[in-house]
Amino acid sequence: MSKFKFTQKNEEEFQRLEKKYPNSDAMMLPGLWLVQEQEGWVSPDAMIYMADRLSKTPIEVHSFATFYTMFNLKPIGTYHIELCKTLSCMIMGAPELKKFIKDTIGIEPGQTSEDGKFHFTEVECQGACGGAPMIALNNTYHENMTIDKLKNIIEECKNEC
The missing domain is CATH 3.40.30.10 (Glutaredoxin)
Structure with missing residues (x-):
């Protein structure tokens, strides 16, 4: 179980995006962007959360997040x-x-x-x-x-x- 959770605003945005993107593969990039906008990075807990939300395995989310260099996989400065x-x-x-x-x-x-x-x-x-x-x-x-x-x-x- 993940400790990460979207803020109310980001949860609403996630639900809006789910209607726009037809499947979980297409939703992966915008979902991870929301995570990073909220936290400043994509933590392992957030990857587990996204895996649950998108019916993926955590390793699938991790593979996606590590492929794209724009995702921060550790905390960064303000x-x-x-x-x-x-x-x-x-x-x-x-x-x-x-x-x-x-x-x-x-x-x-x-x-x-x-x-x-x-x-x-x-x-x-x-x-x-x-x-x-x-x-x-x-x-x-x-x-x-x-x-x-x-x-x-x-x-x-x-x-x-």
Whole structure:
């Protein structure tokens, strides 16, 4: 039995989505997205919950969640910085942004800051080549990123908590 449970709002959204998607395979992605939006990651308990809800085995849900890199399989920081690492962003300054994140927050890709505020991930193309380099911060895209812009974003995040 899973300890995870959707909030009332997410339960309503799950039920709405079930009407939209015809079968449990099609429902897996939106269901896991709801889990991650609620918790910030997809825990083993949440996978068991989704397996029960979708008439799947926990290993089927786990296989799905581990196949897609956008699912966090462990807790991450409050602010998730995703830096694009593909060609356009690399040419336009992503390596300098990566170094700035390491020097400022003290974390490498895949790490969470000691205070739990920031998690840093390098990701494949986010579809913003014309606005390279870019980051996503908690799924909000920021194009034409510079060190000064990133410094301001980080400071705003630090001041919010």
